[in-house]
Amino acid sequence: MKISVIIPTYNRAEMLRDTLHHLARQDIPVDDFEVIVSDDGSTDHTKAVVDSFAGQLNMKYHWMEYLGFRAGHARNAGAGMATAPLLVFLDTGGMVGPDFLRAHLAEHARPGGPRAIVGYAYGYNPDYGHVEVDAIAEAMSRMPPEQVVEHFTGKSWFLDVRHGLYEKYGFDLSRMAIPWLLFFTINVSVPAKEFHQAGGFDEGFDRWGCEDMHLGFRLFRNGVPLELSRTAWALEYPHERNRANDMQDVAINLRYFLAGWEEPQVEVLALLIPRLLFGTIDDECRAVLDWAASVRDLDVSAEIDAAVKEIAPSGRIVVFGSGGRVPPSLPSATLFDFDRELLQRATAGGGHTGHHRMGLLTGLDDQSVDTVVITSRMAGLWGRWSEDLLAEAGRVGRKIHVTFSAHS
Template sequence: MSEAPRCTVIIPTYNRSELLSHTLESLTRQQLPADQFEVIVVDDGSTDDTADTATHFHDRLDLRYHHQPDEGFRVAAARNIGIADARSPICVFTDAGVLLHTDNLTQHLASHQATPGPAAVLPYLYGFSGDDTNIDAVAERLDLHDLDGSIERLQAKRECRDIRELFYDRYGEDLTRVPAPWQIFWTGNASADTAQLRAVGGFDENFRTWGGEDIDLGYRLHRAGTHFTFNRHAKAVHIPHERAFDELMASATVNYRYMAEKYRTPSMRILAELPPRQFLDFNELVGASTPQE
C-alpha cells in the first residue's frame, strides 16, 4: 500500500470546467511532489464537461472524482464528501478558479507543522475583492503561463489585494489577538486538520444557499481549540467572475440569521445584525461586548 499523502486538496465545483482546469493545472506545478498530496474533485451536479476535465489530470495528479446529483446548492455536502474521503492529516480547501502559487501547499504544510495542536491556515488570495470589481485588472495582469510571476508582480505592486488586507491593516496579522478569527475563514483557499474537521462534524449541510457555511465551520473549529494562523506566503490568485453582489449578500444575511438561531451566542447575534458592508467592525464589536467563546 502506498504511503499516505501529506495533504488533501478538496475542490467543490459546479459547471466551471474551464476554471477547474486552470486550478488543476496549477496543482501540477506545485513544489510539493505530486506523490505527497492528493486531489479530490467533488462535482455538485454539473452538466458541462467537468468529469472529463477531472479525468484529463489523472495521469499527473493523484486525483479522485466524485459526483453528486444536482439538488440545488450543496457545496457544504460536496466538501464533506472530500473530508470523508481524505487519506491525509490536513485538508486544503480550494475553489475552482483559484490558482495556486507553486509554493502554496508547501506553505500550508509549514504553518501546520509550526503550530502546536490543530491549526486552521488562511492564505493570501490575490484578486479576491468580495465582488467583481477586480475582473478587468486581474485579466490584464494574469499570465497563465507565468502564474508565479503574475502573483509576485501583484505582490510587488500591491495590486488586486485580498479584501482581508483591510482586516489585517486594522487588527494585525496575529490572529491569536482577535476574538473571532473564524470570521475570515473563507474556503476559497484555506486548510485545517482532517481529524479536527471530522470531530466538529464538518460543514453544516443545512446551508443550501450562498454564504456562511465556511465561517460556520470556522466558528466550531475555534470553539474546539483550533489555532488560526495567517500565512502571507501561501499565495494564490482568484479569477474573479461576475456575480450579483447584492443578491449574494442577502443570501449570506439569511444564513447568518440561521447561525444566530443555531448557536444563540452573543457573537452570532452581532454577526446576524451587522450590515454586510460593515464586516470590518465585527471583531471590534465582539471584543468590546462579549466574552471569549
C-alpha cells in the first residue's frame, strides 16, 4: 500500500459516489492505494454508496455520531485507519482525473526531504454566482473531470480561488512569508509520519474553516515545506454554501487559532480574513517580519521608564512593543511584542506576563487595564496599523500613552 485517500463526508451520498467513481479510474494498480471514507454522522445512504465500491476499491469506512461540525475529527479518524506512508486528504465532491494519485506520488518521490503538497483545485471559489455554478455542473454531467478542465481552460472564473496568489509568487510557495495560508484540505497530501508528528487536525475547531490552515501552520513550524502541485489537481463539484454563516464561523475559529498559537502572523490573519482581505495577508505578514528584524536591537526601556514616571500609574499597565528589556520602575505589567525571543527575555524574571502579539487582538477584556503604553518599536507599523492598534488599546485600557511622534 503506497497511498491512503481520506475523504470526510456528511449527507452527500451522491456527490461521494461521483468522487469514488473517479478514484476507481486511477491509472495506478488498485492494490497501491486505499480509500477511507470518514462519515461525520450521515443519515442518508452514504454507507450504501461506500459498500457499492467494495469490489472496485480497497474501501474502509468510519462512522461517528453527528455532534456538530467535526471535519478535523473525521479526518483524524480516517488517518488513524490509514496503513500507507502517504496520506491524501480529498473533500467529498473533489473530482479527479485518472492520474491524480500518480501525480501525488510523483511529487513526494522527488529528491529532498519530506514535503506537504497543496494540490490545485479547479472550480474552487466560494464566491461563485449561479451562472458559473450551473456551467460547471452542466459540463460535469456529460464529461469526465479531465475534459471539463480542458473545456474551461482560459476561463478566469474557473481557476482555483488561490490562483492570483500562486501566480504572484511564481507558483513557488517558498517565496511566501506564510505558505500555510494556502493549505486547503480540498486536495492536499502529506507523509503520515509528518502528519502525526504535527498532531493531526486540531479537533477544537468545531465550526467551518481554518482547521486546515492550522495544520499547515504546524507542519511549516516543524520544518516541513509546503509545495504547490498543478499536476495533482482536483475539480470541485459545485454545491450549496451559506457564505455569511461560513465567515462568522471562520472569525470564531481564527480567535481559537490565535489563542492557541500566539504569533503576529496569526494575529494579522485573524484580523484580515473577516474583512475579506485574504489576498493582502502574506504581504502584511512579510512587512511585520521585516520590521521586526530591523528593530531587533531597539531597546525601549528608557521610553517605558519615562512613560511610567509621566503617567504615575497606580493600576494595571499593558505595553505594546516591549522589546527585550523593561525598566525596574515598571510595575507588574502585560507585555506584547512581535519578537518572541525578546519577549521571553523581558518576562524571564517572572514579574511580567507576555504575549507574542503586536497588540491588534490582545485577547484582554474590555476596559481591563488602566493604561496602554505604545512604544517606538511599533513606529514602523504605525502607518498601516495605527487605527487598529489604537482601537484595541482603547477597548482594553482607560488611557493610551504613545511614546513616539506619530508623524516622525
